[in-house]
Amino acid sequence: MKLAISAGSRDIDAQVDPRFGRAAFFLMVDSETLSFDAIENKQNHQAVQGAGIQAAALVARSKADAVLTGHCGPKAFKTLQAAGIPVVVGVKGTVREAVQGFVRGDLSYAAAPDVEGHWM
Numbered sequence: 001m002k003l004a005i006s007a008g009s010r011d012i013d014a015q016v017d018p019r020f021g022r023a024a025f026f027l028m029v030d031s032e033t034l035s036f037d038a039i040e041n042k043q044n045h046q047a048v049q050g051a052g053i054q055a056a057a058l059v060a061r062s063k064a065d066a067v068l069t070g071h072c073g074p075k076a077f078k079t080l081q082a083a084g085i086p087v088v089v090g091v092k093g094t095v096r097e098a099v100q101g102f103v104r105g106d107l108s109y110a111a112a113p114d115v116e117g118h119w120m
Contacts, residue, residue, distance in 0.1 A: 001031040001066065002028055002029070002030060002031075002063060002065045002066075003028070003064065003065065003066050004027070004028055004059045004062060004085075005027045005029060005068045005069070006018075006019065006020050006023035006025075006026060006068075007095050008023070008025070009024065012027065012029065012036055014095055015095075016093060016094065017069070017070065018069070018070025018092075020067070020070070020073070020076050021051035021073065022055075024040070024041060024042070025039060025040055026038075026041055026055075026058065026062070028062055028064060029095065031099055031102060031103055034096065039058065041055055041058065052072070053076060053079050055076060056076045056079035056080045059085065060080070064085055065085070066085060066086050066087070066088065066102075066109070067088065068102060068107065069089060069091055070090070070092065071089055071114055071115045072087050072089050072113050072115070073113050073115050073116065074113040074116070076113070077110070077112065077113035078113075086109040086110075087109065088108065088110060089113075090107075090114065091107065
């Protein structure tokens, strides 16, 4: 499964970024092999508005099967939902730990966004 994980840097041992839309990177991780590619999100990192929607579109274009992140606002959540991409929120620790927790079944998909828009 191809997981898109919000991250603070390009490393699989980077901390999960709690901000979906304004994350510095998305690591696209194969949950079976832990191989990954890093996608920069710098166009949205400092965006005045629309960061969540644009980040969700970036993830959807990358053909992710699911998103793991700290928090996800309503517009990003709706955009991901429309693309058929489920979201896991409340993810902490490193990207590697997040993938391992997902594989073990410790994480579950969110039914709704967990923060209001423009959360920083």
